[in-house]
Every structure is written in structure tokens, then in C-alpha cells.
Amino acid sequence: MKNRFLKIATYSLAILGAWSCKPSADKTASSSFLAGDAAEKVYVKPGTHDEFYNIVSGGFNGQLSVVGLPSGRTLKIIPVFSQFAESGWGYSEETKPMLNTSHGFVPWDDSHHVALSTTKSEHDGRWAFINGNNTPRIARVSLSTFRTEEIIEIPNSGGNHSSPFVTANTEYAVAGTRFSVPPDNKADVPISSFKQNFKGYISFVSIDKTSGRMGIKFQLKTPGVSYDLARAGKGKSAGWFFFSTYNTEQANSLLEVNASQKDKDFILAVNWKKAEEYLAQGKGKKEPAKYAHNVYSEETHSATSTIINEVMTLDPKECPDLLYFMPCPKSPHGCDVDPTGQYIVGSGKLAAVIPVFSFDKMLKAIANKTYDGNFDGIPVLKYDAVLHGEVKKPGLGPLHTEFDGRGNAITSFFVSSELVKWNIEKLEVVDRVPTFYSVGHLSIPGGPTAKPWGKYVVAYNKITKDRYLPTGPELAQSAQLYDISGDKMKLLLDFPTIGEPHYAESIPASLIEKNNKKIFKLEENKHPYVAKGEKETKVVRKGKEVHVYMTSIRSHFSPDNIEGIKLGDVVYFHLTNLEQDWDVPHGFAVRGALNAEILVMPGETSTLKWVPTKVGVTPMYCTDFCSALHQEMQGYIRVSPAGSNVPLTW
Ligand code: K7E
Ligand code: RUQ
Ligand code: CUA
Numbered sequence: 001m002k003n004r005f006l007k008i009a010t011y012s013l014a015i016l017g018a019w020s021c022k023p024s025a026d027k028t029a030s031s032s033f034l035a036g037d038a039a040e041k042v043y044v045k046p047g048t049h050d051e052f053y054n055i056v057s058g059g060f061n062g063q064l065s066v067v068g069l070p071s072g073r074t075l076k077i078i079p080v081f082s083q084f085a086e087s088g089w090g091y092s093e094e095t096k097p098m099l100n101t102s103h104g105f106v107p108w109d110d111s112h113h114v115a116l117s118t119t120k121s122e123h124d125g126r127w128a129f130i131n132g133n134n135t136p137r138i139a140r141v142s143l144s145t146f147r148t149e150e151i152i153e154i155p156n157s158g159g160n161h162s163s164p165f166v167t168a169n170t171e172y173a174v175a176g177t178r179f180s181v182p183p184d185n186k187a188d189v190p191i192s193s194f195k196q197n198f199k200g201y202i203s204f205v206s207i208d209k210t211s212g213r214m215g216i217k218f219q220l221k222t223p224g225v226s227y228d229l230a231r232a233g234k235g236k237s238a239g240w241f242f243f244s245t246y247n248t249e250q251a252n253s254l255l256e257v258n259a260s261q262k263d264k265d266f267i268l269a270v271n272w273k274k275a276e277e278y279l280a281q282g283k284g285k286k287e288p289a290k291y292a293h294n295v296y297s298e299e300t301h302s303a304t305s306t307i308i309n310e311v312m313t314l315d316p317k318e319c320p321d322l323l324y325f326m327p328c329p330k331s332p333h334g335c336d337v338d339p340t341g342q343y344i345v346g347s348g349k350l351a352a353v354i355p356v357f358s359f360d361k362m363l364k365a366i367a368n369k370t371y372d373g374n375f376d377g378i379p380v381l382k383y384d385a386v387l388h389g390e391v392k393k394p395g396l397g398p399l400h401t402e403f404d405g406r407g408n409a410i411t412s413f414f415v416s417s418e419l420v421k422w423n424i425e426k427l428e429v430v431d432r433v434p435t436f437y438s439v440g441h442l443s444i445p446g447g448p449t450a451k452p453w454g455k456y457v458v459a460y461n462k463i464t465k466d467r468y469l470p471t472g473p474e475l476a477q478s479a480q481l482y483d484i485s486g487d488k489m490k491l492l493l494d495f496p497t498i499g500e501p502h503y504a505e506s507i508p509a510s511l512i513e514k515n516n517k518k519i520f521k522l523e524e525n526k527h528p529y530v531a532k533g534e535k536e537t538k539v540v541r542k543g544k545e546v547h548v549y550m551t552s553i554r555s556h557f558s559p560d561n562i563e564g565i566k567l568g569d570v571v572y573f574h575l576t577n578l579e580q581d582w583d584v585p586h587g588f589a590v591r592g593a594l595n596a597e598i599l600v601m602p603g604e605t606s607t608l609k610w611v612p613t614k615v616g617v618t619p620m621y622c623t624d625f626c627s628a629l630h631q632e633m634q635g636y637i638r639v640s641p642a643g644s645n646v647p648l649t650w
Pocket of ligand 3: 585
């Protein structure tokens with residue numbers, strides 16, 4: 001990735017001639033961009049809360065982190081596509097099914113983008129969606145429990161990058177493939193047959209209004225190019241979705257020479273409302289495809305995984321007026337829609353301008369059939385007919401754009417390492433400020449929505465260099481917070497991030513705090529192995545399986561001494577935390593257990609599977625400091641040889 005951008009850098013410099021706005025790496029340079037009262041502006045008094053939540057993708061750690069703004073304090077890591085020993089996520093029997101896929105258990109992914117749910121294109125504080133790029137998946141995270149509640153795999157995809165951006169009322173999250181691939185059911189083809197056999201399926205994943213439950217409503221069989229990023233329309237364009245594309249040469253080797261031959265790639269406009277009509281008319285076709293759908297239930301505190309074997313597809317060749325291509329200068333990356341829904345901003349990584357498209361002009365060009373031929377059977381609209389205008393010489397390597405709600409856009413520039421603010425109507429640059437260094441995504445609170453809150457922009461930098469104490473060859477990843485409330489953007493703060501920060505969204509704390517779940521009610525616990533009081537605790541043998549119905553309360557486990565376990569047994573500790581006080585979890589660990597530990601929240605049941613490997617007495621204990629007697633919260637398990645007749649007692 002970095003190599004590719006470096007090549008692009010050289011290339012762009014060549015096409016633009018001498019361009020010299022690369023900020024100096026000299027630290028003194030940053031001070032002039034620093035607000036004089038920066039410290040005061042990011043200071044959140046002890047005991048008080050931040051104004052915004054910043055929900056940040058962890059990149060290739062497959063997780064989300066939750067950060068407070070403006071302080072930059074990390075509040076939580078939410079495991080999504082990962083195993084996380086701190087909470088037992090992906091280790092406990094209840095959560096393991098969440099990481100199931102058609103390939104089996106895949107406890108990792110490469111996450112790029114966060115999408116917060118919206119109603120009428122405004123944040124509603126209900127869910128965060130995040131994509132898995134590697135083993136294509138979309139996850140839904142509850143912003144009430146800050147837990148992953150659902151993961152759906154995407155078939156016919158090889159790199160779920162333009163995802164999981166959502167439509168105005170969160171009707172759909174999308175999944176466009178970055179690597180076109182042959183369809184799953186006809187996948188054994190020569191790589192050189194790219195043009196004939198490779199497809200770029202775009203999935204529309206429906207989201208239930210009440211439960212949030214996801215399902216793949218349909219997949220569009222789109223041409224075999226790379227779908228890089230996407231945004232839904234808003235307001236008048238709310239029935240449309242826009243995707244940036246690259247490799248429209250359809251080359252199977254993306255060395256620079258191959259993939260950037262063309263002067264223009266495309267932004268694909270998808271009329272998804274029309275797609276729904278075609279589906280209603282029965283134009284969809286079910287095709288074989290295997291994928292996993294994993295759902296976590298708050299009632300049973302457990303997940304189930306289902307494998308599904310077919311998917312509904314729509315072929316644009318049989319459904320006219322569904323897709324249109326808009327030419328966009330060289331290798332567009334970001335594709336962003338302004339708060340009104342009128343303007344679509346393409347960011348050509350290799351381009352010397354930022355093209356801004358007009359939705360009204362697009363509709364007109366479609367009505368008048370102002371075409372410039374077609375690509376793979378899909379009409380290409382004339383560039384001049386759909387263009388609102390170009391921002392000239394804005395910087396080098398534009399990637400992503402967000403909006404401040406005051407008529408301005410802010411675009412990140414990777415190569416010239418800066419944020420550039422420009423006026424959307426006038427297409428004029430109004431301010432620029434350096435980033436340290438090489439910014440990728442950026443986030444303004446509400447910036448991708450119809451109602452930006454403005455105030456700050458966070459730059460997520462790809463390179464850190466000298467910003468922090470060095471920690472060996474690998475350095476902390478870096479974000480930077482800027483004040484955008486005035487005419488000039490001012491740097492306020494550097495803060496490290498957990499994992500590579502790709503995209504993030506920021507949302508007023510008030511929209512989330514009001515829905516916050518404080519406690520799971522014990523009486524509502526429907527876990528099949530729950531023990532709702534110490535009287536219900538027991539140890540049950542079923543052949544070689546031993547089930548321990550166990551409870552915890554400050555400061556003891558019940559039972560706390562177990563004998564009669566034999567080598568060859570598989571022991572399941574089903575621990576119910578009887579506490580009904582906020583913020584009193586108990587942890588549970590057994591010596592030598594391969595499944596890490598579990599952390600059980602008040603009112604919840606969680607299961608640690610343990611396969612003893614040695615004869616003897618093994619300690620178990622609480623891992624989370626819970627009271628003055630935490631250190632006393634312990635017990636023993638006696639494991640005897642396979643044939644022994646030690647009776648089961650507790
Ligand atoms: Cu890093 Cu959104 Cu994957 Cu741009 S992408 S920088
Ligand atoms: S200890 S909370 Cu584990 Cu030394 Cu102190
Ligand atoms: Cu329970 Cu420590």
C-alpha cells in the first residue's frame with residue numbers, strides 16, 4: 001500500500017511539475033499551526049466527560065476503539081473480528097460462533113471503515129457497522145452495549161473494501177468488492193481470464209429497523225473492476241448509492257503501468273430504489289453461494305452461527321436504468337456526498353484536481369441520454385454533463401472528504417500531507433494545514449451526515465515518525481485533532497490510536513449516553529446454563545462432558561472446590577455473575593486453559609471450556625479486582641487419572 005502511494009507520489013510530481021507544499025518535518029513548523037490555547041481546548045477536567053465519542057476502526061487488528069474527543073482518551077476496545085483475551089471475546093463458548101465463516105473459524109480481519117447508523121441521514125446513535133476486508137464480512141455493533149451483535153459474511157467477494165456505508169435511514173449497508181473475483185460457484189478459472197470471468201459483486205445488506213438484524217437482500221452483478229469506497233445519497237439523492245472504482249482497465253496485475261493507463265476511471269451511480277422495484281417484479285435470481293450469518297442474543301448471552309447456501313442476484317444486463325458510470329480522473333479513492341445530497345466528491349489519487357459532480361446534472365444527463373459510450377454494457381455519462389466543477393490544484397494525492405456544515409468540505413491529501421478546506425459552491429480553496437504525516441482518512445463529528453456538528457476534524461495519519469517516544473521499529477499510530485470552528489484550522493492535539501486508524505466517525509456523546517445499557521437483569525437471563533442463585537449451582541456429568549453451573553458474587557465462587565474430574569473430560573464452567581451493581585464484573589481463569597479467561601458482566605452467564613491435560617489439583621480464580629477480598633476469590637479443581645473412581649463432588 002505504502003509502496004503504491006510512493007509510486008503515485010513520484011508520478012504525480014512528474015505530471016504536475018514542481019509542487020512545493022510538502023510541509024517541513026521540522027517540529028517548529030507545527031507550532032505556527034498550533035492554536036495558542038490548544039491545551040485549554042482539549043482539557044477535559046477530571047471527573048467530567050468528553051463532548052464527542054470517536055468510534056475508530058483498528059485497521060488490521062480487526063477491532064474498534066472508542067475514544068473521547070476532544071481529550072483523545074481511549075475508553076474502550078471493542079473486539080469485532082478478533083479474539084480478545086481481556087473479555088474472553090472469541091474464547092468463550094458463547095462468542096466463538098461470532099467468528100465462524102464459510103472457511104471455518106477466522107478470528108481476525110482487516111477492518112477499514114466505520115459507519116454509524118442514521119435516520120434521515122442524521123446520526124441516531126444506535127449502531128456502528130464495520131467491514132472485514134479480508135474474509136469479506138460486515139459486523140453490527142450495538143452502541144448501547146458497545147458489543148458486536150452480528151456478523152454477516154459476504155459471498156462472491158474478495159476484499160470487502162467499499163463497505164459498510166449505510167443509506168439515509170439505514171435501510172442497507174453496502175459491500176462492494178475491492179478485488180473482483182470469479183463467482184464462488186464458478187471460481188476455478190485461469191487468472192488471465194479476468195475480463196470474461198471476474199465480477200465485482202456489490203451486496204446490499206438489509207438492516208431491520210427495530211432489531212438491526214442483517215440479511216443480504218441482493219447482490220448486483222457489476223463489472224469486474226475494483227470498488228474502492230462508497231457513500232449513499234442524501235435528501236433528493238437518497239435513493240442512490242455512489243461507488244468509486246479503479247482498475248477499469250480490468251488488469252489482473254495492478255502494477256502501476258497496468259492499472260493507471262486510463263485517463264479516467266469511474267464513479268458508479270446505483271439506483272437502489274429501482275433495484276428494489278426489479279426485485280419486487282421477480283427479476284432477481286437465486287444463485288448458489290455459501291456464507292455464515294452469526295447473531296448474538298442479549299437474552300441468552302450467546303451467539304448462533306448459520307450457514308446460508310444461496311443469495312439473490314440482480315443482473316444489470318436484464319435490468320436497465322439501474323447503473324450509470326460517471327468518469328472521474330485517475331484512480332478515485334474517496335467518494336463522498338455533501339450534506340445536501342447534491343454534490344458527489346471524487347478524489348482521484350493521481351489527479352491534479354478534485355472533481356465535484358452534481359446530482360441534478362446527473363439526472364438530466366440520464367434523462368437526455370448524454371452518454372459517452374458504455375462500459376461493459378453500462379452507460380457512461382459525459383464528464384462535462386455531470387460535473388459541477390473542479391477544485392484546481394488543491395494539493396497532491398486527495399483521498400477523503402468530509403463536510404463542516406458551513407458550506408465547506410475538508411479533503412485529506414496523502415502525498416502533500418495536509419488537510420485542505422474548500423468551499424463547495426465556489427470550488428475555491430480557503431485554508432490548508434499540514435498533518436504529521438501523510439494523512440489517510442479524516443473525521444468531522446457528523447461529517448458524512450446531513451447534519452455535521454463541525455467544531456473539530458481528526459486526521460488519521462499513516463506515518464508517525466518523530467511524534468512520540470520511539471518504541472522500537474514499530475511506532476504508535478497517530479491521530480491529530482484540529483479546531484475548525486474559526487476561519488483557520490488549528491492543530492490542538494496529537495494522540496496515539498489502537499491499531500492502524502482507517503476511518504472513524506465522531507458523534508455527540510448525548511446521542512449515545514442516553515441509550516447506554518448499564519446492567520443485564522439477572523431475572524431476564526435466558527442462558528440455558530444459568531444459575532440464578534447459589535442454590536441452583538451444581539455439577540452435572542454427561543459422559544465425558546462435565547457442566548459446572550457456577551455463580552460469582554463478592555467475593556466467592558460457588559462451587560469453589562470440585563473433585564471427580566478425570567483426564568479425558570471436557571469441562572464447561574458456566575459462570576453466572578449474580579451481581580446487580582453497575583461496573584462489578586468478575587473474571588474467571590483456570591491454570592493451563594487454552595481459551596484465555598472470561599469476564600462476566602453483572603447478570604450475565606459466560607462459559608469457559610477447559611480440557612485438563614494433567615492429573616492434579618488446579619487452581620481457578622477471579623481475574624478482575626472486584627472487592628477488598630478479590631484476592632480470596634479462588635478455588636480448586638481436582639483432576640484424577642482416567643480410570644479413577646473419585647466421585648464427583650462440589
Ligand atoms: Cu485506508 Cu478507507 Cu481502506 Cu482511504 S482506505 S486512506
Ligand atoms: S495485585 S490490585 Cu494483583 Cu499486586 Cu494489587
Ligand atoms: Cu471477583 Cu475479583
